[in-house]
Amino acid sequence: MNLALTEMRRSKLRFGLLAGAVSLLVFLVLLLTTLSTALVNSITGALKGVDATVLVYSAQARDNLQASRLDPAVVESVAQVEGVTAAGPISTLTTSAALKDGTEDLQVFGFQPGQPGAPTGLSEGRLPENAGEVAMDGGGYSIGDTLELTAADKQLEVVGLLRGAQFSATPTAYVTEDLYGQIVRATNPNVPFVPINAVAVATDQDPATTVTAINESVEGTKAYTKDDAVSLIPGVASISQTFGILVGLTFIIGIVVIGFFFLILTVQKMKTFTLLRAVGAGTGRLARVVALQIAAVVLLASAIAVVLTLLAVRGLNSGIPVSLSPALVGGTVAAVLVFSLLAGLLSIRRISTIDPFTAAGAR
Amino acid sequence: MNDDFVPAHPQEPGLDPAQEAKAHADAILKVEDVSKIYRSGDTEVHAVSSATMAVDQGEFVALLGPSGSGKTTLISMIGGLLSPTTGSITLAGTDVASLSKRELTAFRAERVGFVFQAANLVPFLTARENLLYVSTLQKRISRKDAHARADQLLEELGLAARAKNVPEQLSGGERQRVAIGRALMNDPDLILVDEPTAALDTKLGRQVVELLAREIKQRGKTGIMVTHDLRMVEYTDRVFEILDGHLTHVEQPSALAH
Numbered sequence: 001m002n003l004a005l006t007e008m009r010r011s012k013l014r015f016g017l018l019a020g021a022v023s024l025l026v027f028l029v030l031l032l033t034t035l036s037t038a039l040v041n042s043i044t045g046a047l048k049g050v051d052a053t054v055l056v057y058s059a060q061a062r063d064n065l066q067a068s069r070l071d072p073a074v075v076e077s078v079a080q081v082e083g084v085t086a087a088g089p090i091s092t093l094t095t096s097a098a099l100k101d102g103t104e105d106l107q108v109f110g111f112q113p114g115q116p117g118a119p120t121g122l123s124e125g126r127l128p129e130n131a132g133e134v135a136m137d138g139g140g141y142s143i144g145d146t147l148e149l150t151a152a153d154k155q156l157e158v159v160g161l162l163r164g165a166q167f168s169a170t171p172t173a174y175v176t177e178d179l180y181g182q183i184v185r186a187t188n189p190n191v192p193f194v195p196i197n198a199v200a201v202a203t204d205q206d207p208a209t210t211v212t213a214i215n216e217s218v219e220g221t222k223a224y225t226k227d228d229a230v231s232l233i234p235g236v237a238s239i240s241q242t243f244g245i246l247v248g249l250t251f252i253i254g255i256v257v258i259g260f261f262f263l264i265l266t267v268q269k270m271k272t273f274t275l276l277r278a279v280g281a282g283t284g285r286l287a288r289v290v291a292l293q294i295a296a297v298v299l300l301a302s303a304i305a306v307v308l309t310l311l312a313v314r315g316l317n318s319g320i321p322v323s324l325s326p327a328l329v330g331g332t333v334a335a336v337l338v339f340s341l342l343a344g345l346l347s348i349r350r351i352s353t354i355d356p357f358t359a360a361g362a363r
Numbered sequence: 364m365n366d367d368f369v370p371a372h373p374q375e376p377g378l379d380p381a382q383e384a385k386a387h388a389d390a391i392l393k394v395e396d397v398s399k400i401y402r403s404g405d406t407e408v409h410a411v412s413s414a415t416m417a418v419d420q421g422e423f424v425a426l427l428g429p430s431g432s433g434k435t436t437l438i439s440m441i442g443g444l445l446s447p448t449t450g451s452i453t454l455a456g457t458d459v460a461s462l463s464k465r466e467l468t469a470f471r472a473e474r475v476g477f478v479f480q481a482a483n484l485v486p487f488l489t490a491r492e493n494l495l496y497v498s499t500l501q502k503r504i505s506r507k508d509a510h511a512r513a514d515q516l517l518e519e520l521g522l523a524a525r526a527k528n529v530p531e532q533l534s535g536g537e538r539q540r541v542a543i544g545r546a547l548m549n550d551p552d553l554i555l556v557d558e559p560t561a562a563l564d565t566k567l568g569r570q571v572v573e574l575l576a577r578e579i580k581q582r583g584k585t586g587i588m589v590t591h592d593l594r595m596v597e598y599t600d601r602v603f604e605i606l607d608g609h610l611t612h613v614e615q616p617s618a619l620a621h
Contacts, residue, residue, distance in 0.1 A: 001495050003488075010487040010529070272485050278444055279545070280472020280500045282465065356471070357444040359479055360435050360557055 004292040015293070018261055019300045025254035026298075026305035029247055029332055031312055034324055036243030039169065042320040043239070044230045045121070045137070046109060046167035050090065052116040052200035053207045055229045056214055059222045063232040066092065069195040070221070077218050083205040084214070088115025089196040091180050092167065095187075098148045099171055101140035106149070107172040110180025110196075117200030119174050125160035131179040135160030138171030138321065147173060152186035154179075169320050254336065259343025262294055266347035273351055278359035287348040294344045295337060302333040387417030391585050392441065392553060397450030399436050399608075410436040413450070414610040416603055423579045423586040425596045427613070428605040434589045435557055437605060441587065442475045442555045443467040455552045472500035476546030476584075478556040478575070483542040484530040490541045491517060491526040494548045501549045509548075516544040520574065536567040543575050547582065554579055554586040560595060572598050 008015045041048070047055070047065065056078055061068035072089060079087040091110035099106065111117040113129055125143045127135050134147050134156040141147065147156045156175070166172045175183070181194040199221075203210040207225040214223035224232070231237060266273070273286055306329055313322050387393075399411040411433045418424055428434040439445040441452055443459050452459040454474060462470055471477070484493050491513055498509035517526050520540045530538055539559055546554050556575060560568030572588070576598035579586040588599060596602050604613045 001492055001499060003485075003496060006492065007487045272487075275479070275483065275485065277468075278471065278479070279477055279497055280468055280470075280475075282468045285500075357439050359477075360439045360444055 002292075004289040005296065007289075008293060008296060014265075015297060018265075019297050019304065021261075022254065022258055022297060022301035023304035023308065025250060025257065026302050026332065026336055027308040027312075028250045029254065029336075030305055030309040030324070030329065032243060032247045032250065033328055033332065034309065034313060034322060036239065036247070037325070037328070038320050038322040039243075040236055040239055041164055042166045042169040044167075044233050044236055045164045046092075046107070046119065046172055047226065047230050047233065049120045049162075049165045050116075050200055050226065051118045051120055051202075052088075053203055053226055054201040054210050054214070054223055055090070055226060056199040056201060056218070056221045056223045057197070057229075059220050061222070063222075063224070063229075064234060065090075065197055065229070068197045070197065070199065072193065072196050074218065074221060075196070075199050078199045078201060078214060078221070081210070081213050081217050083203050083210045084201050085204050086116050086202040088112040088117035088200050089177055090117040090198040090200050091177065091194070091196045093180075093184065094168075094170070095149060095151045095183065097139075097173075098150055099139040100145065101138075101171075103139070103171065104150075105170050106139070107167045107170045108180065108183060109167070109172060109174050110177045111174065111200075112177045115200070116202045117198075119162055119165045121162045121165045123161050123163040125158075127160050128174065128176055128179070129159075131176055131182060133157050133159045133175070134179075135162055135174040136171065137162040137165040137174075139173075149183065152183040154183065154186070163321065166321070251335070251339075255339045255343050258294065258298070258336075258340045259346050262290060262344055262347045263350065265293075266290060266350050270350075270354070274354050274356060274359045277354050277356035283352050283354075286351050290344050290347045290351070291341055294340050298333070298337045298340050302329075302336065387419055389419065390417035391420040391455050392416075392418040392587075393451075393453045394437075394441060395451045395453075397437070397440060397447045397452060399433070399440060399445065400448045409608045411440070411447075411605075411610070412608040414605070414608075416610060416612070418585055418587065420585055421580070421583045422600045423576055423588070423598070424601045424603060425599040426587055426589045426603050426605060427591065427593070427596065428589075429591055432605045433608040434605045437610065438555045438557060438587055438589055441553070442477060443470045469501075472497065473503065473549055474552050476549065476551040476554045478539065478542045478546045478554070478559050480558040480561045484538060484545070486530050489527050489529055490522055490533065490537075490544075493530075493541055494544050497545055497548050504549065513544070513548065516547055517541075519578070520544050535562050536571055539563065539571045540574065543571070543578060547578060547584070552585065554584055556586060556588040558589055558591070560590065560592060565594070568592070568595065 057065060057068035058070050075087050075089050078084060089112055092108065094105060094107055096104050097106040118127060136158050141158045143158060143161065145158045147158055184191060184194045201210060211223040211225055214221065276286060309324055313324055316322060394414055394416045397411060397414045401408040401410055414437055426434050426438065436445065440447045447460055485496065488496060494513040494516060495509055498504055504512065517523050520543060522537060522540055525533060525537055559571055559575065563571060572595045602613050604611050
């Protein structure tokens with residue numbers, strides 16, 4: 001007979017309410033983390049997913065891809081640097097389009113097929129190979145649909161769908177560098193050349209070494225490892241920090257609530273625990289009762305929280321792609337479990353101070 | 364039953380240890396010169412002073428005394444809930460005072476059955492589960508045997524129909540009967556009963572003590588019952604009295620009860 005589970009079965013209301021309260025807190029942690037991850041990904045996805053280990057901006061860009069303007073000839077200079085195995089252009093602009101989901105803002109990325117700078121994260125179809133094709137992340141498209149670029153007056157066939165490849169939390173289209181040039185010239189017919197925003201670099205050595213090599217040999221540029229470039233995207237650091245504080249606080253409150261709840265339950269049960277100590281139950285055995293109940297409550301609460309989060313993610317119309325990652329769920333539940341058991345030490349300490357003699361009710 | 368009864372004089376505090384030892388040379392429980400002293404600052408409180416007693420296998424004895432006399436302290440020391448300050452307690456060859464805390468826990472689970480005054484049962488377990496739970500604290504009785512034993516005890520105690528009820532659904536008398544079953548569950552050497560009738564009316568109290576005496580006798584167990592109710596001593600073989608921590612062996616129970 002299991003004392004912990006028998007008690008829970010007999011006191012369904014009490015433990016049910018407890019699991020309910022804990023589930024709301026776990027739900028908040030999961031939802032906030034999922035949303036912040038989704039938000040950061042939708043801002044950074046295009047850079048995070050780019051097929052390159054090093055990115056090169058113009059020296060005046062102040063670490064901002066969109067503020068960077070480079071002569072396409074820089075691609076060749078970068079390709080000459082020692083350790084660089086291949087280099088390709090990355091170009092980006094925002095334009096207007098008649099998107100299927102009714103919105104109009106579109107981020108366009110141009111890349112050279114077969115060179116660094118192509119997107120990854122293809123979920124369906126293939127990447128564009130000529131100037132009539134596009135791969136999309138967002139906007140509500142399917143393979144075979146037509147994307148209408150209103151500003152450039154172009155009709156493109158959607159040949160690929162990407163996931164986690166958005167930039168600036170806007171639907172993002174990936175096109176060949178040729179088509180990108182046509183889009184630029186359609187709205188600015190007089191540009192002498194079509195500037196690129198960055199050079200994507202593949203290297204066979206440590207990215208940091210290549211960064212140093214490029215910075216030393218290609219004038220007017222500044223190179224970054226991809227990770228650095230991603231974290232320098234404007235707003236990312238402050239979003240991560242803000243959500244980090246919210247998630248951390250919710251987590252701490254959740255753990256404290258669990259610790260206190262079980263301490264209250266333990267104090268309420270002191271008479272029973274004292275009796276059990278008197279009739280020969282060891283402290284370790286009683287500690288295991290509390291630990292097992294905490295684990296059961298946390299796991300039940302987590303299951304409820306996961307369902308709530310899935311419903312919320314499905315029901316939310318946040319405008320950015322949100323999905324619940326199994327790793328996040330697993331990590332969060334494990335962390336809540338471990339810290340809740342630590343909080344349970346409050347109760348266990350209390351149990352360890354029981355003097356079984358007091359069960360005899362005298363002195 | 365008490366052919367070896369040694370008369371004592373209530374006025375004289377303490378029982379002659381030599382006489383007691385001689386009369387009960389084969390006693391299963393031997394309490395020798397046991398004292399419990401509580402220190403609070405500079406003052407010493409002698410809860411029990413030099414208590415000596417011996418109880419034979421199969422005997423059911425009463426320990427009488429007003430509240431605060433030290434009777435609960437004495438049986439708590441005998442039951443391994445409390446360590447004596449001085450003296451020795453031997454139960455079936457085990458020196459209780461020499462056991463570590465961990466050993467005392469196992470000793471209480473396997474060798475002693477307790478019936479306390481109140482709050483005597485686990486509130487969220489049924490009558491049957493209250494019996495079964497204590498069987499999980501020992502290793503001598505197998506799980507299968509424990510189930511049969513619990514059912515048999517409940518049957519004997521007239522609780523078969525109440526086996527699936529939690530304490531809240533039981534009357535005071537039924538609860539004490541469940542506690543008696545729990546005390547007998549692990550087949551202990553010694554049953555210690557502390558004011559079993561405190562929460563019961565006279566009639567119910569008598570029934571419970573009668574049942575307790577019968578179970579102890581039938582099973583050849585040894586029992587000590589703490590009480591301040593003179594009417595309950597008629598079910599016991601011998602009576603000890605404790606007053607201000609001094610233990611004396613008094614009258615034959617029948618003489619006290621009537």
